Amino acid sequence: MPSTVSEAVATVRTSSISGLVDHLLSEPAIDPRLASALHAVQEAIAEPVADGPFLSVLLRTQGRRLEPIKDALLCLAGQTSQDFEVIVIDHDSDPVGAAAVRKIIASQPASFGGRIRILEVKGGNRARPLNAGIHAATGRYIAVFDDDDLLFGNWVAEFERVAETSSGRLLRGVVAVQNVAPEKWPQAQEGFRTISWPKAAYPREFDQLAHFEVNYSPFMSWAFPRSLFVTYGLEFDEDLTVCEDWDMILRGSTMCGVDDVNALTAIYRRWExxxxxxxxxxxxxxxxxxxxxxxxxxxxxxVLPSGSVTDVRWLLAGRGARNELNALVHSPAWRLARPLRGFVRAVRYGRALAGKARRRVRW
Structure with a gap:
């Protein structure tokens, strides 16, 4: 633990853009006009002081899976840290589903239900309810939690712990995956059952370059700084039919950087x-x-994180090795040596058979 206030401040990790500005200002020969402009940028991107709770939780639902949303709310009610608000975003629910969701919310204890708001959003793709949610949020961070996933009791607390030394950066926890399937419960009730054990299938640490290829981080593993939306003005891309989470993860992580939580905090339910x-x-x-x-x-x-040059060089070296191997496999020498390779494989196979025969004789 830092022993002084100055040491505590020194350990805070700032956003990638803030780090870039600081790096430019450290140049001794910088033009004073540019330095003055950059100081103004520093003030503009400083993390705003939030009057609201630590976390705003956006809970998307379409009123289709009522039993899972009960589990989702129970997960939130059982958090060890209760410094959060819940914004349930009803996106295109039919009247029956919408009424059922409201009944479930009304049944929550007053101490928890008083921090739940409901937004109704009509039309649009998966991103539209998210944009409605971020405009309504008051927390310092914003997280998205769909109505059919699960949270461990440490979800909010772990984000809080890492946020103490993180300013304006995205926070990423570790999430397990579990397969589930719908089934009929007694009295024809729409239910579900788990069909696998939870498995920590996603990387523990965030890899920026790997995420350029594919999304390795389920939505509920993230807490986005509110400044990403209110200061930098980012919104979810409403033209996307899917991948709205991956798009924001990539844009946000390259602008602000990522701090790993390094704790298992949630289960992503994969429906079969x-x-x-x-x-x-x-x-x-x-x-x-x-x-x-x-x-x-x-x-x-x-703006790539520290260490990216080493990673890129390693990737380029690997690509070079693959190109050399491909050239060798398609070379005339490799084709001419094909009979010899066949002979060597036959000899090895014969030796293996002879070894098995000798072992049988000994028995």
Whole structure:
């Protein structure tokens, strides 16, 4: 633990953009006009002091899975830290589903239910309710938790712990995955059952370059600083049919940087059977959304975290080795040596058979 206030301040990790500005200002020969402008940028991007709670939790629902949303609210009610608000975003629920969701919320204890608000959002893709939620949020950080996933009791507390030494950076926890399937419960009630043990299938530490290729971080593993939206003005891309989470993760992480929580905090439920984002959207829809995310990122200027040059060099070296191997496999010498390689494999196979025969004789 830091022994003085100055040491505590020194341990705070700032956003990537703030770090870039600090680096430019450290140049001794910087133009005074540029230095003055950068100092103004520093003031503008300083993390705002939030009057509200530590965390705003955006809980998306369409009123289709009522038993899972009961679990979701129970997970929130059981958090060891209660410094958060809940914004339930009802997106295109039918009247029956919307009424059922409101009944479930009304049944919550007053100490918890008093911190729950409901937003109704009509139309649009998966990003529209998220944008409505971030405009309504009052917390210092914003997290998204869909109505069919699970949280451990440390979810909020672990974000709080890392936020103490993180200013304006994204926070990322560790999430397990578990397969579930819908089934009928007694009295024809729509229920579900788990069909696998939870498995920590996602990397413990955030890898920026790996995330350029594919999303290794379920939505509820993230807490986004509110400054990402109110200061930098980012919004979720409402043109995307899917991948709205991956898009924001990539844009936010390259602008602000990421701090790892290094604790298991949630379970992502992967549905087998029934409706999900994988069944509601076609392969073409997924391919188009992924291509749009890459295109937007490719057209932007990126700030990469420390150590990225080493990682890029390693990737380039690996690509060079693969190119050399590919050239060797397709070379005339490799083709001419094919009979010899066949002979060597035959000899090895014969030796292996002879060894097995000798072992049988000994027995």
């Amino acid at each position: 059977g029934g409706a999900s984002s994988y069944t509601d959207h076609s392969k073409d829809s997924w391919a188009w959304s992924e291509a749009r995310v890459w295109e937007k990122l490719d057209g932007s200027t990126l």
